[in-house]
Each structure stands twice: as structure tokens, then as C-alpha cells.
Amino acid sequence: MEQTVANDRIMVHVTINGESRQALAEPRTLLAYFIRDTLGLTGTHVGCDTTSCGACTVLLDGIPVKSCTILAVQAAGHEIETVEGLEHNGQLHPLQQAFWDNHGLQCGFCTPGMLMTTTALLRSQDDVNDDDVRRAISGNLCRCTGYVNIVKAVLEAKSRMREGG
Amino acid sequence: MNLDATETQPLGKAIKRKEDPRFIRGQGRYLDDIVLPKMLYMAMVRSPYAHARIKSIRVEDAYLVEGVKAVLTGEDLASMNLAWMPTLAGDQQMVLATGKVLLQYQEVAAIVAETRESAEDAASKVQVEYEPLTPVMDPFFALSAEAPVLREDREQKNNHIFHWEVGDHEETDAALAASAIVVKEQIRMPRVHPAPLEPCGCVADYQKSTGKLIWYVTSQAPHAHRTVLSMVSGLPEHMIHVISPDIGGGFGNKVPVYPGYVCAVVMSMQLGRPVKWVETRTENVATTNFARDYHMTAEIGATEDGRVTALKVSTIADHGAFDAAADPSKFPAGLFSIVTGSYRFPVAFAEVDGVYTNKAPGGVAYRCSFRVTEASFLIERVMNTLAYRLNLDPVELRRRNFIGVDDFPYQSPLGWTYDSGDYEKTLNTALDMIDYRGLRSEQQKRREQGELVGIGVSTFTEIVGAGPSHTFDILGIKMFDSCEIRIHPTGKAIARLGARHQGQGHETTFAQLIAQELGLSAADVLIEEGDTDTAPYGLGTYASRSTPTAGGAAALAARRVRNKAQQIAAHLLEVSPEDVQWDGSRFSAKGLSSRNVSMADVALAAYTNLPKGMEPGLEATYYYDPPNLTFPNGAYIAVVSIDRETGQVHVERFVAVDDCGTVINPMVVDGQIHGGLTEGFGIAFMQEIAFDADGNNLAPNFMDYLVPTAVETPRWETGRTVTPSPHHPIGAKGVGESPNVGSPAAFVNAVVDALSPYGVTNLEIPLFPWKIWEVLKQHGLTES
Structure with missing residues (x-):
């Protein structure tokens, strides 16, 4: 007879947006659901079951990962950044500001994933052009904007960040 | 700035x-972000077969899973008279299957449990014994005498749903017979799915103490959903409070009422606790309402000098297992009668026959005002064929047949009164933006060097803003x-x-x-x-x-x-x-x-x-209550080149000039155009929900149902003319769907143009590279 009771839970400790959090998770729980349902940060969205859409993108030790594709227990002991961590001291991140200024979002569902992927891009690359941005977000689907204003926003954020030192 | x-x-x-x-x-605050105290989660048991008789359903093992609260089957619903629900098209649809399943992934049972995981675990424990039946996947076969009758609940013992026609059949036949030139083309718009990034879902929160149902639902039409739910459930309408929270895209997918919604409401009422149901992507793409699946044949008559004389269209419409089209009640084929487009056809006739098959129900208006995309694609494609037949530039053919600026208000032969437009001006703006003359001579040069380069034009007219109450209602409710x-x-x-x-x-x-x-x-x-x-x-x-x-x-x-x-x-x-x-x-x-x-x-x-x-x-x-509909229009030009080795089409340029009347916010209008063009690009090149002969859905997720990413999406160039609507209070016409309606024909016309020197006049979308490569191979155009 197959075991039908819930699996034993494991304590998972993570640092998320600079805050130390710990909670129980089933071994099979995906990081996306751990972040959303257990830690209550619902800015990270789930839009597919196949690691295709990128709405769930978060930064794991600074690297963009689709949080529906790793287990919560694999993230134990690591540092996670989500969209909720972008704003600092009431100041929007330059990417958030640029998305707003350039109509880089419509329904807003893909936006958190887009922001996280491009945050990592702008941290890792000093000089980006249109093609670089498009390649970077090729794992993040948007059904509303046709990507035009997302790309524009990222390029503008980069130049603002450079000007801002 | x-x-x-x-x-x-x-x-x-x-x-x-x-x-x-x-x-x-x-x-x-999207649907899945809503968490209520004591909330339960629902998961569905779904059919692996497209057509099968249900011999038995055993639910006992599901109850062994920790946290399971209830299992609901079609028989349970039948005892409440809820096994079937009405569709917006006046048909009925199974909520949970009884007797037979009619599509792959159809809802067979619903499980409610304390957590998402328990609900899913328990769903896998429900044992359903099926007797597989022959699936009917081809709408033409569905109409034949040999096809099994899919809908045993109907008195009518065949798979025909409706016949709808408009225009003058006899006069159109006579005009075609008398025309010097007649072109005929078969145009198919395959089955696609709107696939908004957020799937559908709901939280049903029935409060026994007050008798009130608070229903959070991904709804594009919350009031209509309240009325429908009241009719289905018998709950008094003032005791239903529908809240449609932030919605992660709709595109028509969130207009209908889905079986999962009804099950969640039933379970919340039975258990007295909130019940959440959120689709997976597969559930979204494979079971909620699809779009298109129109199989059209069109004939255009014309004089030797390229004046159109008549248009005749016949269509077989595959509506899947249940006619759940979200059209205004008097329009089973939506506003397909806009098919005469931007041109002065003296006479026209169109007919559509709806057919049942073993596929998901529909169809919805996917970023389109009820079958307007199908109509626009058809006329813009077949006008292209006529241009080749007459050896006329497609731009010149359009100019000769445009409804003139002085013809408005224009009475179309299929019954519409177009409000306003300046088609010449809009087209000229697009031609100037792209330097059409220069482009044609450059095309000539590149062709001489062996390149496959094409230019495609689409000068479409939409019909939106349904609608005036004398004509438009949904289930009797006027569309004010x-x-x-x-x-x-x-x-x-x-x-x-x-x-x-x-x-x-x-x-x-x-x-x-x-x-x-x-x-x-x-x-x-x-x-x-x-x-x-x-x-x-x-x-x-x-x-x-x-x-x-x-x-x-x-x-x-x-x-x-x-x-x-x-x-x-x-x-x-x-x-x-x-x-x-x-x-x-x-x-x-x-x-x-x-x-x-x-x-x-x-x-x-x-x-x-x-x-x-x-x-x-x-x-x-x-x-x-609007006195008339509005008629946005546009002129789109695509430039493409084709890689001979791979069949890959590269969209080099795309100019879209839209006229949506008065503009409220140009930034938002441009954003709508960018998004709609991208969906039109997806429809032309990538998106298709196809099936194998056994009824298996071949694109039930984003690995197989391809939607455009930033990498392949072309760089859009947009322009505008402004011809206000004379009857709208501020002269605005609506814009969200024009680009999705007008662009697919421009892409296909461009690819056909690239291959026209080799006798190609028609290609079936989506234009996957392998499909183009086969055409290249056939004409000896592949390198090596």
C-alpha cells in the first residue's frame, strides 16, 4: 500500500530580501510556492507548469532562477531576492521607475519576473543594448506589451543608473 | 516624456x-494571491481520452489522503440538477462528466482538501474506468453520415450545431457568374488559445450565516457572471457578490463560465468554507475556451480593371464538444459579416455552419470582436490573391476598391453602417513611413541576387463596441x-x-x-x-x-x-x-x-x-446604449525575408498605422498596438492547438504551444491617423484588438509575396519554418 499521508516536513531557513526567515516545507514543495504560500510574498507569480514563462523568476544568490523549478529545500541556507526587495527606503529601484515611466507593463503579471531578470542583467553587465536585453528576457513571457517598452525601460534604467554613479 | x-x-x-x-x-492582488481564513483548495480529475464512455468512477481511495474534505462527481451534481450548465451560446456544457467524456482533459471529478498538494494527491487516487470511443477530430468528417453522434443529450442526431447566413445568395451567385474575373481561395484559421499569462481561477466563499456568496473570480464580465451564476445555482442574485481582482491578462479567455467555477461554488456551499481553484497552464490551454478553428472558402468576382463585383464565403466552424462561443446571442458566427472589409462590394453572401468535435469548447473572441479576426484575415488574404490574378500591385487594387472618405456613413451589403474612416489617408501614411516605392525597387534588386523577399499589405476595417441594444444582447441582457x-x-x-x-x-x-x-x-x-x-x-x-x-x-x-x-x-x-x-x-x-x-x-x-x-x-x-458600433481601421505593411536553408521567416520591418478615432492616451494606445501585433505575429507564425488522430492535444503547455518571446518578436513601427467616430461622445473607437485583427494577413501576404514569383498564392498558418521549408523544397528553392 502506497503511503498517502503527507510527507514529513523539513525546516527551511533562507535569507529573503535581507530578512532571515525559516519555515517548514514538504520536500516536494517548489520554491515558488514556499515564497508565495508559506512566506506570504505574493509578488512572485506562477504562470505555467513547465519553466517556460518566467513569471516566478527570483534571484538566488544573485542569479536569476525560475522558482518553480527548484525545491524549497534546495534554497535552504541561500539568499533570495524577490520583487518586494527592490524598493529601498521608499525609493523605487531605477528599473521599477523606468518600467512605470515607459509603460513597460500592462496586466502586470509578468512584471515581477521581468524586473528580477533584468536586475541581474544590469548588475552583471555594464553595457547593454537592445539585443542583450531581448536575449536576457527570452525566458520571460509577456502576453501584453510586445516587449517594446520593457526593452526601452531596461535601457533607460541602465543609463540612469550610470548617471547616478 | x-x-x-x-x-x-x-x-x-x-x-x-x-x-x-x-x-x-x-x-x-491577483486571484491566487487571495487567501481567506479556513480556505480549502480544489483540484480536478480529468479525462485522458478525447471520447470515451465512463464505466465507473471509484473515489474511496481519494478519501484516504490526509486532508481531503470532499469528492464531487457528475452523478453528485446530477442529483442537484447541476451536471450541465448553460453556455453563453445557448447550448449546455457538462460541469462534471456523466455518461461520456467528449474531450481530452475534460473534468470528471473535483476534490477539495486542506492544501493544494492533498487535493492533487487525492485526484490521482480517483479510479475512472473508461471505454474508449472513436474521437471525431475533423470538422468536415464530423458532418459526414459515418461520423458518430457526439452529443447524445440532443434530440438532433448529428454533429451539426447551427447554420447561419447573411446577404443575398442568388444575387451574389449571379454577380460572380457575370464577373470577368473570379478568384477562389481556401483559408484556414487554425485553433489557437488566448493563453493569458495568469490562468483562470476563483475563490468561492459562501457564508452560511448571511446566505451570501462572495465569489472572487478571474472575470472579464463580473456582472454577467453574477447573473449566470444566479440562474445556474438558484442563489438570489443580490446574495452573490462577484469580485474580479487584478487580472493577469484576459484576451477573451476570461469571458466564459468554466466547470471549475461551478464546482468551487458547490463545494463552498456544501462545506461552508472558502474554496480556491486555480488552473494549471495545461488546464488553461487544453480545456478553457479556444479561439478560431474556422475553415473558410471564399470567392471574389472582379472586373478586368480590378473593381470588385461580389464576395461569397462558406465556412465550417469547429466549436468543439460544446458550443460555448461567447458571442452576442443573435450572432452565432459573431460579427463575421464584417468580411467585406474596407471595400465597396455591391453584393455579398456569407454562411457559417457550426460543428461539434471532440475538442475543447468555444470559441471565444481572442483579442477580437467576435470572429472579426477570421473575417479580416479572409478578405485581406483573398484580395491579395485577386491582385496576383490581375497582375496589379496589392496597394493599387485596394485603392480602386476602398470605401471613399465621402461614402461614410457607408452601408455594407451585409448590413453594417460604417461610422467613419479615411482609408486612403491611413494607407498613404503607412506607405510614406515605409517608403513603399523604394521598398519595391529594393525588393526587385534583392530578388535578382537570389533573395526571397516579400512585402505584405493589410488594410483592414474592424467592427467593435457591441453594442446597440436593438441588436446586441447576451442571454437576453442588452449590451449597454x-x-x-x-x-x-x-x-x-x-x-x-x-x-x-x-x-x-x-x-x-x-x-x-x-x-x-x-x-x-x-x-x-x-x-x-x-x-x-x-x-x-x-x-x-x-x-x-x-x-x-x-x-x-x-x-x-x-x-x-x-x-x-x-x-x-x-x-x-x-x-x-x-x-x-x-x-x-x-x-x-x-x-x-x-x-x-x-x-x-x-x-x-x-x-x-x-x-x-x-x-x-x-x-x-x-x-x-450606443447608437451604432465603431469601425476602427488601419493599414499595415510587413517586409519579410526567408532563409532558404531553414525556411525561417525574418520580419525585417513592420509598419502599423491605426485609426482608432479620438485618442485618450497615446502611450496606452501604442502599448495596445505593440501587444496586439505581437499576438498577431504569434498567430501567423507559431501558435496552434493541434491534435493527433486519437484526440491527443499536441500543445497543452508553453513547451509546445509557442507564444512569442522578446527574441523573435519584430521591432514594431507605429503611426496614426485620427478620424473621430461621429456618434461616440468623445469620438473614440477602441483600439485593443485592431493589431491582432489586422496583422496576421500582412505577415502571410508578405511571405506569399516572397514566394509569388514561383507561383505560390496561398499558405496555411501558422507558418512554421518546416512548413515553409517544404514549400521551398517543392519549388527547388532550398540551397545545397
Whole structure:
């Protein structure tokens, strides 16, 4: 007879947006659901079951990962950044500001994933052009904007960040 | 640079969106973000077969899973008379299967448990024994005598759903017979799915103590959903409170009522606890309403010098297992009768036959005003064929047949009165933007060097804004829309509309529209939609109807407010109301403009210092029944090249010039165009829900159902002409769907043009590289 009771839970400790959090998770729980349902940060969205859409993108030790594709227990002991961590001291991140200024979002569902992927891009690359941005977000689907204003926003954020030192 | 919402006289300005601050912070409140105390989760058991008889369902093992609260089957629902529900098309649809399943992934049982995981675990424990039957996947076979009858619940023992026709059959046949030139083409628009990034879902929260159901649902039409739910469930309508929270895209997918919604409501009522159901992507793409699946044959007659004489169209429409088309009731083929497009056809005839097959039910208007994409694709493709037959440039053929600027209002042979347009001007703007002449000579040169280069044109006319109540209803409810505006004592306002945006930016654009009418800024006007306990009744947001209908209501409600405000202003200015003038921002005494008051001054007086006998307060509601539909139009030009080795098409340029009448916010309009063009690109090149002969869905997820990413999406170039609608209160026509309606034909016409020197006149979408490569191979055009 197959075991039908819930699996034993494991304590998972993570640092998320600079805050130390710990909670129980089933071994099979995906990081996306751990972040959303257990830690209550619902800015990270789930839009597919196949690691295709990128709405769930978060930064794991600074690297963009689709949080529906790793287990919560694999993230134990690591540092996670989500969209909720972008704003600092009431100041929007330059990417958030640029998305707003350039109509880089419509329904807003893909936006958190887009922001996280491009945050990592702008941290890792000093000089980006249109093609670089498009390649970077090729794992993040948007059904509303046709990507035009997302790309524009990222390029503008980069130049603002450079000007801002 | 886009402007802040504090800008005054905001109509026509690129005001930054008021909804964005929450979305960029990850603080939107989408359906799955809603968590209620003691909430349960629901999962569905689904059929692996497209057509099978259910021999038995055993649910005992599911109850062994920890946390399971209830299992619901079709038999359980049948005992409540809820095994079937009505569709918006007047058919009925199974909620949970009884007897037979009619499509792969069909809902067979629902499980409710304490967690998502337990519900899913338990769903896998339900044992269903099936007897597989032959699936009917081809709509033409479905109509044959040999095809098994799929719908045993109907008296009619075949798979034919409806026949619909419009126009003059005899005259059209006679005109075709008398025409010097006749071209005939078969055009197929395959089955696609709107696939908004957020799937569908709901939280049903029935509160036994009050008898009230609070129903959070991803709904593009919350009031209509309330009425339908009341009819289905028997719950009194005032005890149903529908809340449509932030919606992660709709595109028509969130118009119908789905089986999961009904199950969640039933389970919440039985268990007395909130029940959440959220689709997986596979459930979304494989079971919720599809779009298109139109198989069309068209004939155009013309004179030797390229004047069109007649159009005849026959269509087989595959509606899947249940006719769940979300069309206005009198239009089983939607507004397909816009098929004569931008051209002066003296006569025309169109007929559509709806057919059942073993596929998901539908079809919905996927970013389109009810089958307008199909109609537009057809006419723009077949006009292209006619141009080749006449050896005329496709631009010249269009010019010879355009409805002229002086022909408006234009009466089409299929019954519509086009409101306005200047097709020549719109086309010329596009031709100038892309340097059409230069492009054609460059194409000639590149062809001589062996390149496969094509230019495609589409000059389409849409029909949106359903609609006038004499013609348009859904389940009897007239398709008006509404707006209620309240001005607070300090001069700030709240406006509620019967529409429900899903990314279109209503919180900004309707604020701009109302602010313009009242001399306020968009920042002063809060827009609220999607709550049926507070918003006035409306039919929702789809078919580009928000601005033509709810937008009209907003303008006229604001003018009602302004009329009362003028009376109060007269009192404040101590003159008679006739001696008060409004300059767009202030009321002043005629001939004495230094004596003036603002809307805020008037608002305060409405609560503190009224003329004797006047009713206090400053608010108005308007239910707007539009006198006609609106007819946005555009001219699109695509330039493509084809890789001979791979069959890959590269879109080198794409110019889109749209005429949507008065523009409320150019930034938002451009955004709508970019998004719609991208969906049109997906439809032309990538998106298809295909099936194998056994009825297996071959694209039930984003690995196989390909939607455009940033990498392959072309770089759009947009332009605009403005021909206001003469009957809309601010002259606006609606824009969200034009690019998706007009662009697929431009892409295909361009690819056909690239291959036209080799005799190709028709290609079937989507234009996958392998398909193009086969055509290249056939004509000896592949390298190596």
C-alpha cells in the first residue's frame, strides 16, 4: 500500500530580501510556492507548469532562477531576492521607475519576473543594448506589451543608473 | 516624456498609468494571491481520452489522503440538477462528466482538501474506468453520415450545431457568374488559445450565516457572471457578490463560465468554507475556451480593371464538444459579416455552419470582436490573391476598391453602417513611413541576387463596441455599459464602471476622460471596476467594447455632473444658470471671466451651500446604449525575408498605422498596438492547438504551444491617423484588438509575396519554418 499521508516536513531557513526567515516545507514543495504560500510574498507569480514563462523568476544568490523549478529545500541556507526587495527606503529601484515611466507593463503579471531578470542583467553587465536585453528576457513571457517598452525601460534604467554613479 | 497624473486637461496626453505603482512593487492582488481564513483548495480529475464512455468512477481511495474534505462527481451534481450548465451560446456544457467524456482533459471529478498538494494527491487516487470511443477530430468528417453522434443529450442526431447566413445568395451567385474575373481561395484559421499569462481561477466563499456568496473570480464580465451564476445555482442574485481582482491578462479567455467555477461554488456551499481553484497552464490551454478553428472558402468576382463585383464565403466552424462561443446571442458566427472589409462590394453572401468535435469548447473572441479576426484575415488574404490574378500591385487594387472618405456613413451589403474612416489617408501614411516605392525597387534588386523577399499589405476595417441594444444582447441582457461618478466635498471623485480591465489601463484612461469633462486631473479621479456590489451593471471588457460603451457612459455621466455643477456655480456666482460658461476648467459669469469658480468650489457647495430646493450631493449615473458600433481601421505593411536553408521567416520591418478615432492616451494606445501585433505575429507564425488522430492535444503547455518571446518578436513601427467616430461622445473607437485583427494577413501576404514569383498564392498558418521549408523544397528553392 502506497503511503498517502503527507510527507514529513523539513525546516527551511533562507535569507529573503535581507530578512532571515525559516519555515517548514514538504520536500516536494517548489520554491515558488514556499515564497508565495508559506512566506506570504505574493509578488512572485506562477504562470505555467513547465519553466517556460518566467513569471516566478527570483534571484538566488544573485542569479536569476525560475522558482518553480527548484525545491524549497534546495534554497535552504541561500539568499533570495524577490520583487518586494527592490524598493529601498521608499525609493523605487531605477528599473521599477523606468518600467512605470515607459509603460513597460500592462496586466502586470509578468512584471515581477521581468524586473528580477533584468536586475541581474544590469548588475552583471555594464553595457547593454537592445539585443542583450531581448536575449536576457527570452525566458520571460509577456502576453501584453510586445516587449517594446520593457526593452526601452531596461535601457533607460541602465543609463540612469550610470548617471547616478 | 510621459506625464504625471496630476496634469490638467489630460485627454490625449501620455499620462503614466495610475495602476502601475502596485504592480511594479509586486503588490497587485491577483486571484491566487487571495487567501481567506479556513480556505480549502480544489483540484480536478480529468479525462485522458478525447471520447470515451465512463464505466465507473471509484473515489474511496481519494478519501484516504490526509486532508481531503470532499469528492464531487457528475452523478453528485446530477442529483442537484447541476451536471450541465448553460453556455453563453445557448447550448449546455457538462460541469462534471456523466455518461461520456467528449474531450481530452475534460473534468470528471473535483476534490477539495486542506492544501493544494492533498487535493492533487487525492485526484490521482480517483479510479475512472473508461471505454474508449472513436474521437471525431475533423470538422468536415464530423458532418459526414459515418461520423458518430457526439452529443447524445440532443434530440438532433448529428454533429451539426447551427447554420447561419447573411446577404443575398442568388444575387451574389449571379454577380460572380457575370464577373470577368473570379478568384477562389481556401483559408484556414487554425485553433489557437488566448493563453493569458495568469490562468483562470476563483475563490468561492459562501457564508452560511448571511446566505451570501462572495465569489472572487478571474472575470472579464463580473456582472454577467453574477447573473449566470444566479440562474445556474438558484442563489438570489443580490446574495452573490462577484469580485474580479487584478487580472493577469484576459484576451477573451476570461469571458466564459468554466466547470471549475461551478464546482468551487458547490463545494463552498456544501462545506461552508472558502474554496480556491486555480488552473494549471495545461488546464488553461487544453480545456478553457479556444479561439478560431474556422475553415473558410471564399470567392471574389472582379472586373478586368480590378473593381470588385461580389464576395461569397462558406465556412465550417469547429466549436468543439460544446458550443460555448461567447458571442452576442443573435450572432452565432459573431460579427463575421464584417468580411467585406474596407471595400465597396455591391453584393455579398456569407454562411457559417457550426460543428461539434471532440475538442475543447468555444470559441471565444481572442483579442477580437467576435470572429472579426477570421473575417479580416479572409478578405485581406483573398484580395491579395485577386491582385496576383490581375497582375496589379496589392496597394493599387485596394485603392480602386476602398470605401471613399465621402461614402461614410457607408452601408455594407451585409448590413453594417460604417461610422467613419479615411482609408486612403491611413494607407498613404503607412506607405510614406515605409517608403513603399523604394521598398519595391529594393525588393526587385534583392530578388535578382537570389533573395526571397516579400512585402505584405493589410488594410483592414474592424467592427467593435457591441453594442446597440436593438441588436446586441447576451442571454437576453442588452449590451449597454455604465458609469457612476461621485464628486466628494473636496473636489475629488470616484467613478465606477461596468467594464473590467485586464491590463488595458482603465484606471488611467477613464480617469483622464472624466477629468477632462470635469476640469480635474486624472490624479483626482479614482476608477473602480470589478466589484458587482458597488459598480453599476455592465457587460464587461472584451471585443474592444470598453471605450465605445463604458467610455461613452463615463463621458455622459460626467456631463450630467457638470450640468448640475453649472446650476450650483450660478448660485455661487450670483447669476442665472444661462449666464454661466464653462471653459474646460472653471465656471465663470458670461462677460465677466474674473468671476469664476472651480469644480472643487462647486463640489464643496454641493454639500454645504446649495441653492434653495436643490437636492444635495454631486453625482450621476449613466447607462449608455450606443447608437451604432465603431469601425476602427488601419493599414499595415510587413517586409519579410526567408532563409532558404531553414525556411525561417525574418520580419525585417513592420509598419502599423491605426485609426482608432479620438485618442485618450497615446502611450496606452501604442502599448495596445505593440501587444496586439505581437499576438498577431504569434498567430501567423507559431501558435496552434493541434491534435493527433486519437484526440491527443499536441500543445497543452508553453513547451509546445509557442507564444512569442522578446527574441523573435519584430521591432514594431507605429503611426496614426485620427478620424473621430461621429456618434461616440468623445469620438473614440477602441483600439485593443485592431493589431491582432489586422496583422496576421500582412505577415502571410508578405511571405506569399516572397514566394509569388514561383507561383505560390496561398499558405496555411501558422507558418512554421518546416512548413515553409517544404514549400521551398517543392519549388527547388532550398540551397545545397
